[in-house]
Amino acid sequence: MPASGPFVAFAEVALPVPLPRTFSYGVPESLARAGTGFRVRVRFGARSLIGCIVEIQEEAPRLPPGTILKPLSALVDQEAVLSPSQLALARFIADYYLAAPGLACRAMLPPETLHEERVLYRRVKTADSQPESAAASRVLDALTRPMSASALARVLGRKSVSGTLGALVESGLVERKHPGGGGARTMRVARITEEGSRALLQEKLRPASARILTLLSTSTDPVPIFTIRNELDLGKTGPFRALAKKGYVEIVAEEFRRSPWGRLAPSRAVEDVALTPAQREALESIESAIATRAFHPFVLRGVTGSGKTEVYLRAADAALAQGRSVLMLVPEIALTPRLGALLRSRFGEKVAILHSALGAGERRDEWWRIRQGEAKVVVGARAAALAPVESLGLVVVDEEHEGSYKQEENPRYNARDVAIVRARNDGAAVVLGSATPSLESYSHAVEGRYRLLALPDRIGDRPLARVTLLDMREVVREEGPEVVLSRPLREAIKARLEDGEQVMVLLNRRGYAGQSLCRRCGLTLQCSECSVAMTLHKNATLAVCHYCGLGRATPERCDTCEGEYLRHVGYGTERVEELLKSLFPEIRVARMDRDTMRRRGSHEALLSRFASREIDLLVGTQMLAKGHDFPAVTLVGVLAADSALSTPDFRAAERTFQLLTQVAGRAGRGEREGEVLIQAFAPEHYSLQFARAQDFEGFFETERKFRRALHYPPVVSLVNLIVEGDSMAEAATLARRAASWLRKGVPENVKVLGPAFAARSKIAGRYRSQILLKVPRREHARARQAIRAMLRDDSLLRSTTVDVDPVTLS
Ligand code: ADP
Ligand code: ZN
Numbered sequence: 001m002p003a004s005g006p007f008v009a010f011a012e013v014a015l016p017v018p019l020p021r022t023f024s025y026g027v028p029e030s031l032a033r034a035g036t037g038f039r040v041r042v043r044f045g046a047r048s049l050i051g052c053i054v055e056i057q058e059e060a061p062r063l064p065p066g067t068i069l070k071p072l073s074a075l076v077d078q079e080a081v082l083s084p085s086q087l088a089l090a091r092f093i094a095d096y097y098l099a100a101p102g103l104a105c106r107a108m109l110p111p112e113t114l115h116e117e118r119v120l121y122r123r124v125k126t127a128d129s130q131p132e133s134a135a136a137s138r139v140l141d142a143l144t145r146p147m148s149a150s151a152l153a154r155v156l157g158r159k160s161v162s163g164t165l166g167a168l169v170e171s172g173l174v175e176r177k178h179p180g181g182g183g184a185r186t187m188r189v190a191r192i193t194e195e196g197s198r199a200l201l202q203e204k205l206r207p208a209s210a211r212i213l214t215l216l217s218t219s220t221d222p223v224p225i226f227t228i229r230n231e232l233d234l235g236k237t238g239p240f241r242a243l244a245k246k247g248y249v250e251i252v253a254e255e256f257r258r259s260p261w262g263r264l265a266p267s268r269a270v271e272d273v274a275l276t277p278a279q280r281e282a283l284e285s286i287e288s289a290i291a292t293r294a295f296h297p298f299v300l301r302g303v304t305g306s307g308k309t310e311v312y313l314r315a316a317d318a319a320l321a322q323g324r325s326v327l328m329l330v331p332e333i334a335l336t337p338r339l340g341a342l343l344r345s346r347f348g349e350k351v352a353i354l355h356s357a358l359g360a361g362e363r364r365d366e367w368w369r370i371r372q373g374e375a376k377v378v379v380g381a382r383a384a385a386l387a388p389v390e391s392l393g394l395v396v397v398d399e400e401h402e403g404s405y406k407q408e409e410n411p412r413y414n415a416r417d418v419a420i421v422r423a424r425n426d427g428a429a430v431v432l433g434s435a436t437p438s439l440e441s442y443s444h445a446v447e448g449r450y451r452l453l454a455l456p457d458r459i460g461d462r463p464l465a466r467v468t469l470l471d472m473r474e475v476v477r478e479e480g481p482e483v484v485l486s487r488p489l490r491e492a493i494k495a496r497l498e499d500g501e502q503v504m505v506l507l508n509r510r511g512y513a514g515q516s517l518c519r520r521c522g523l524t525l526q527c528s529e530c531s532v533a534m535t536l537h538k539n540a541t542l543a544v545c546h547y548c549g550l551g552r553a554t555p556e557r558c559d560t561c562e563g564e565y566l567r568h569v570g571y572g573t574e575r576v577e578e579l580l581k582s583l584f585p586e587i588r589v590a591r592m593d594r595d596t597m598r599r600r601g602s603h604e605a606l607l608s609r610f611a612s613r614e615i616d617l618l619v620g621t622q623m624l625a626k627g628h629d630f631p632a633v634t635l636v637g638v639l640a641a642d643s644a645l646s647t648p649d650f651r652a653a654e655r656t657f658q659l660l661t662q663v664a665g666r667a668g669r670g671e672r673e674g675e676v677l678i679q680a681f682a683p684e685h686y687s688l689q690f691a692r693a694q695d696f697e698g699f700f701e702t703e704r705k706f707r708r709a710l711h712y713p714p715v716v717s718l719v720n721l722i723v724e725g726d727s728m729a730e731a732a733t734l735a736r737r738a739a740s741w742l743r744k745g746v747p748e749n750v751k752v753l754g755p756a757f758a759a760r761s762k763i764a765g766r767y768r769s770q771i772l773l774k775v776p777r778r779e780h781a782r783a784r785q786a787i788r789a790m791l792r793d794d795s796l797l798r799s800t801t802v803d804v805d806p807v808t809l810s
Contacts, residue, residue: 008032010061011072014090014102015044015051018410020791022054022101024061028071033166037080037087039109041073048073052082052105054090078166078176081371082108085425086388092421098787098802099411107411108386110367111360120146120177121165127173136173139164146177186253187359187600188225190240192216196248201542201553207529208232209239213248214544214551218511218537220591221599225251230356231598232549275314279307282453286315289429290322290393297420299400299445300433301696302455303464304665305629308433309339311455312396313346315431316377320347324393324428325376329419331402332626333357333381334603339398340379347377354380354387357600382407385415385422392426395419399626400432400441401658403651403807412803435665435696436658439707442700443714458669465636465667465674467660467692469683484571484579489637489677493580493617496635497587501672502610503617505580506624506663507573507639510593511535514570516543516554520563525555531762537595539578540568548764576639577619584617592620625662631670635677636663642680642688648759649810650712653687657699660691711751711774713805719773719783720803722758723796728767734799735769738790742771745786747779759810772809 007026011034014022025042027034034040038053063069082090086108094101123143131137142155153161168174192200192213199205200213211232216223229238243249275283282300289296302308316326330339333355343351352366352375369375371388378387382405397405397416405415416432423430432441432450445452458464468488475486485493493503513536516525524533527545534543536554544551557564577591590596590606597603603623609615611630618624641660644652660678668674680688690699708715723738725731735755742752751774758768775783784804791797 007060007069007071009034010057010059010069011040011053012055012057012061013040013042013051013072014054014105015042015049016102016106017044017049018100018103020094020098020100020788020797023051024063024069026060026069026071027056030163031072031075033078033163034072034075035080037082037084039076039081041076043070043073050076051102052087052109054087054101054105074160075162075166078162078169081110083388083390085390086386088425089386089418089422093411093413093418095784097411097413097804098784098791099413104411104413107383108388110364110371120148121152121169121174122146122177124173124175127171129171129173131168131173132171133164135164136168139168140173143174186255188251189222189254190216190225190228190249190251191222192249193247195246196243199246199248200551206239207548207550208234209243209248210551211549212238212240212243214542214549215598216249217542217551218544218595219598220596221602222252222254223598224600227598227600273310275310276307276455276457276459278455278457279311282311282455283314285451285453286311286394286429286431287318290315290318290324293322293393294427295424296429297423297444297450298429298431298453299437299441299450300431300453300455301437301442301445302433302435303458303694304435304662305458305462305669306435306455307459308398308455309342312398312431312433313342315394315396315429316343316347319393319428320350320376322393324391324426325389326378326394326396327384327387327389327392327419327422328377328379328396329384329398329405329415330379330381331399331404332623334597334623335398335626336380337604338628343377343379350375351377351379352387354378354384356381356383382415385413385418390426392422392428395423395428395430396433397430398433401434401436401438401654403655406805406807410801414805414807417805436661437696439654439700439703440714443704462668463673464694465664465676467664467676467678467694469688469692470677470679471683472679472681475679484576484639485583485637486679489679490583492635492675492677493637494584496675497584497616501634502613502615502630502632503635503637504624504633504663504666505576505617505619505637505639506622507571507576507619508621508643508659509535509570509572509640510574510595510621511537511544511546511572512540512574512578513568513572515568516540516566517569518558518561518563519565519567521558521561523558523560525559525566529762529765531760535572536568537572537574539574547760571639573619573621580617580619587616588614589617589619590615592618592623594621594623597623622659622663625659625666628666629669630666633666633674634668634670634672635675636667638663638676638678640680641678642682642685645682645685645687647810649808650707650710651808653685653706654703656685657687657691657703660688661694661696664691664694716751716774716776717780717804718806718809719775719787720806720809721771721773721787722801722803723755723769723771724766724799724801725769726767728757728761731767731769731799734796735771737793738796738800739771741790741793741796742773742786745789746773746775746783750775750779750783750786770809 009027011025011027012022036053090104093104131140196213244251319326340353352370354366378389397419400416407413444450470486496503515533530547532547534545537544542551543554573593580589644656664676667676686702723735739755754771755769758770
């Protein structure tokens with residue numbers, strides 16, 4: 001049936017708003033080129049938004065009576081930006097994770113820059129076809145140099161030439177050029193002034209200002225504005241100008257070289273090493289899977305230092321040789337430069353890096369290199385799972401067990417699982433690599449759904465480090481309750497340093513002291529906006545909430561009872577750094593945690609100083625544990641290894657085991673045998689015992705039994721719903737309504753637990769209730785359907801956050 005009214009067709013547009021639906025618009029004659037995958041500008045209420053067309057229909061959509069269909073306002077590009085396979089992936093993310101389709105699409109699109117028209121058009125000199133119309137000839141004649149679409153329109157005195165340009169691009173007479181590459185750029189960086197530090201401790205500030213000053217005050221270096229915005233969730237705003245005007249912060253423009261490759265120089269071309277028999281066997285399995293052009297999932301379990309990376313690189317070769325592309329994910333942005341440099345040295349310009357810490361311009365450049373097929377190897381963190389690569393032959397997810405693959409805001413997807421879906425869609429091999437695979441992936445392997453590949457030994461027959469558990473109850477009996485570093489650990493550090501070796505000390509808590517406790521009423525100092533104890537920073541002068549970022553002067557009297565007997569309990573990396581410096585004044589100590597690593601490139605810079613032995617001892621949080629190869633590190637000390645076990649989280653044991661195994665893998669990668677000393681108050685816990693024995697299988701079997709008994713993943717899937725309100729009563733009422741909806745809607749064998757207070761019952765001033773669904777795998781689609789039905793209730797939609805396959809419940 002022909003389209004009616006003023007429109008030639010109708011478009012369903014995914015808009016970047018947090019609603020679980022798309023929106024209908026009419027396609028006017030002048031924009032008849034619009035097709036699925038095009039970016040378009042539309043009116044949305046009073047706003048003008050950029051969205052993506054997900055469907056074109058000939059028939060007018062049925063609208064509620066009284067609504068008027070608006071036209072598309074303009075096309076952003078002259079071609080589809082999202083391919084059909086990308087649109088399918090966006091649909092999957094919206095469906096499986098119950099994410100807003102428009103937010104899923106936006107996460108896949110190149111970053112919007114204010115001036116899309118900076119895309120330049122250039123005449124193709126060698127073209128042999130002729131322009132088809134007089135208008136096209138005029139445009140072509142005006143293109144005496146590369147020009148943007150708007151500049152061209154101005155030259156020709158027309159409102160828009162985009163239709164003609166699009167046709168010219170299609171016929172090969174004109175090419176589009178995405179600007180970028182090379183050149184210096186500036187970035188705005190903020191630093192707190194003395195006035196600002198004083199104001200933070202003494203003045204009553206608005207929360208946003210207090211959060212910014214707190215972050216700057218705990219940071220050792222000036223911090224890029226975009227890092228502050230990201231960390232504090234400020235979006236595009238933030239009272240930076242007001243703070244600068246008051247003299248509380250200084251904002252300067254810093255130059256940085258525009259290169260996604262970080263500061264690590266691309267590594268030298270690697271000589272062809274001979275693979276070990278285990279590497280060869282693993283590689284051959286992956287290669288034959290790639291040759292079949294069908295989906296093949298693998299779990300590659302290789303102890304730390306067993307040469308997994310080399311297997312990835314050779315498998316990538318095999319996929320490229322078939323003319324297919326490669327996607328490699330790492331769990332942290334900081335790990336991309338190393339793998340990127342390795343890939344670069346083998347595959348040259350074919351490699352692209354994609355992650356969220358790149359500047360918008362860089363990200364856009366890399367995005368288009370991938371989209372246009374110039375880059376066939378994509379490496380990056382989470383966000384790279386959404387890269388516009390086509391016809392994948394190989395997908396690698398390194399350290400697949402890491403929780404950081406989970407995106408914690410809408411769209412809340414798990415990049416590992418999205419990567420697996422992509423491999424399935426494209427008929428690719430997917431390799432999930434880890435020394436400590438997740439319970440989920442390893443269960444798939446032992447149950448035969450994934451193939452298991454193993455690299456059981458370290459390269460060069462280097463033994464795994466010797467691991468010793470130190471029982472802190474005994475240490476406290478001998479050395480008193482204030483002890484941080486036990487005598488055996490102090491002595492081991494001393495001996496290693498005297499031998500000219502390097503040491504790492506891991507403590508997964510930043511700050512100076514754990515918290516401030518009142519000895520009169522027994523209460524800890526709480527954040528005013530969150531139900532969370534504040535952590536003390538800066539020599540315990542500043543109390544900081546690690547959830548919302550709010551900071552205040554550490555009080556001298558208890559907020560509750562006004563008692564004067566406040567005591568600081570527990571310790572963090574800042575305090576341990578100070579202690580180590582005083583114990584070993586002649587050695588060079590550095591700290592690696594979020595507070596010292598906010599500057600761009602600071603991570604690589606510190607690691608390369610450590611690698612070149614400018615630093616003897618590195619203290620840090622879990623950032624230390626991952627992926628680095630430092631041959632001179634022979635001792636790793638772990639403090640408070642069991643602290644996570646007291647959190648109400650079904651993954652606490654798994655995470656503790658993984659972290660300890662990873663960090664143990666940092667010791668003894670060189671000639672000398674490594675040693676690991678772990679301090680814990682409950683060393684008898686099985687996660688610590690299996691970590692000491694470096695017994696993954698043992699841990700897996702034990703943990704799987706618990707998960708089975710208690711009905712947790714991988715036995716069932718979880719969906720966690722957080723319902724928020726302005727008061728606890730409101731949150732509870734809404735959550736009760738949600739729960740009764742769900743109980744009616746889900747199949748019988750889906751368990752609906754709650755509502756209950758969330759583990760953190762208040763965050764950033766909002767009160768939180770929690771509902772947990774335990775879903776047998778085959779009921780997943782029906783459970784999602786029930787949740788979707790529940791979200792048709794407007795007030796529930798507005799107050800509920802849905803987290804499918806949560807990595808944490810705390
Ligand atoms: P993993 O990723 O499993 O922890 P890596 O891939 O980092 O291990 O390998 C550890 C070290 O061994 C690296 O320095 C790597 O270059 C080296 N290596 C890997 N495979 C071989 C091999 N077949 N022969 C010699 N050295 C190798
Ligand atoms: Zn808070």
